[in-house]
Amino acid sequence: MQITLLTPHYQPHFEGGTEFAARTQARALSRRGHGVRIVSGTDRPHRGEDVEEALVDGLAVRFLPRLPGEVFDLALARPRLDPLLRAEIAGSDLVHVHHWSTLTGSVVRDLTDAGVPVVVTLHDLFATCPRFFRVPPAADISCPAGEELESCASCIAPEAPGWSTARLLAGLRERRAAFAAELDAAAAIVCPSASHAERIARHLPLPTGRVHIVPHGLCVEFEPAPEGARTSLAFAGAAGETLRVLFLGHLGAAKGAGDLVRALRDLPGVELLLLGAEVESGCIGELRRAAGATPLTFGGAYRVEELARRVAELGGAHLVALPSRVAESYGLVLDEALALGLPAWVSDRGAPPERVGSAGRVLPAENPSRWRASFEEVLADPALLAAERAAVPERTRTARQAAVELESIYRDLLS
Incomplete structure (x- = not known):
């Protein structure tokens, strides 16, 4: 398969948990014989080239820098990036979207309309909240459990100076509808845990029958510890033991x-x-x-x-x-x-x-x-x-096992 991963960032620009999981997935799928390429957003400034190239872990990475006016806002409308994304995924059998934040808020719908199956992994709560993890900036702001948006407007107001409450509420409603449409357009949705899928579903409808729980697993193998040294100690509670x-x-x-x-x-x-x-x-x-x-x-x-x-x-x-x-x-x-x-x-x-x-x-x-x-x-x-x-298991789940499960999802979509 020819698989393109869309990520919010990538090495060497930046790597957080989402990017680490995506990079691990890219390596694992490549080792299983698939053609893998990465198209990534970035927070680095546009330097005159719409596409910048890098080679990471032996895989091609194409970065799409944003212009100063293509800001992080509620709509994530960046029409200049739309044709660039379609050009970059040309020849792909399948696209796996790992995030929207540095790309566009309509990428799943756009690529689906172009005839490419799109899988989405929900790494955080960004689809339900522009704060990514639904953590209010102040203790006196409560995060609503369902579809209520008034407290959401209060929560994001500090980052939107000059916006009225009515404008914020309208923007949040439009954002919710857009992300609901994005998830509905996805051929499959992947969540790394059942609890995460349940939390997403409190705020946005997840399409029935298209949600898959695929835990990430251990992303890399440990280098050996020095000979004779131990990482795991048994505590006996002996006198003087700490x-x-x-x-x-x-x-x-x-x-x-x-x-x-x-x-x-x-x-x-x-x-x-x-x-x-x-x-x-x-x-x-x-x-x-x-x-x-x-x-x-x-x-x-x-x-x-x-x-x-x-x-x-x-x-x-x-x-x-x-x-x-x-x-x-x-x-x-x-x-x-x-x-x-x-x-x-x-x-x-x-x-x-x-x-x-x-x-x-x-x-x-x-x-x-x-x-x-x-x-x-x-x-x-x-x-x-x-x-x-x-009770600690002798073997820990690995990213290789996750790649096998993702591969199965991909094959079902393409069969």
Whole structure:
């Protein structure tokens, strides 16, 4: 098959979770013998060329820079990009759209009208909200559960100076109708978890019989840890033994690092290892101050393939704590934790609770006292953590398995 992936960004310009999953999919499909190319939006300024080229992982990437007037707005109407996209997908058997934000808000309908089957992966909540994750900027704004839009207008008003409430509401209604039409035009819709599909469906209708749950899986293989070093440690609760807790993720409010530090503040017999980039200025200093006497070790940003080695160099860990405040559509770090052989404690938001099973715990987000009680419980009875560790699967789902499932969806659409 000749498959074109449409992405919001791509290496070397930028890579977040959506782009990482898409790049992994591109590699896996290429290794299975398919022709794969990537057409990507970008936030880099237009430098006189409508299309810029790159080669990433041996695959051709074509970037479509936007002009200054092609802004991020409610409509995502960028008519100049429409013929460029049609030209770039010429010869494709199928197009897989991973996002709209840097491209156009009508790309699925346009390409479907051109006679090409289009698959859409919903990585976040952007189809339902211009804030991507439906996280209001202030505590006094509540996110509506259904189709009510008045609070949505209040939520996005700071980013739309000069717009009246009536104009914002009209724009939001048009946006909702446009994305409902986009999803209806898709030949298939892929969600990385059942919980994510359910959350999307609270705000936009999903076409019956065309929604497929395809978990991303572990996106890369780990490089081996140094000989003799261990990443996964068994906690026995012996005298003088310290419970080593590992946090994986960006250091900022969204991933709950502060909540975790507050849960562990001055708790005897515990130390916290943190791997991830500081994405909010001053966050590391705030975490150090909030920790009290609890030791913190900051390992900095990491590449997934080097994770086992990095954790081993830190001395290993007994469990991973992932107290995210946002409803993760999948949670790649949970795969990373389980692949390390570590039990994982996750927050009760988004996809991780449906995936962790007995290999960890589900605890309430933004509730340090409940997390602290669980740590105290394990310190008092290490057998509880041992049971969770024993439940960690020997093999973690991989991106190769996801590629096989996507390939099956593609073949059904083309048969």
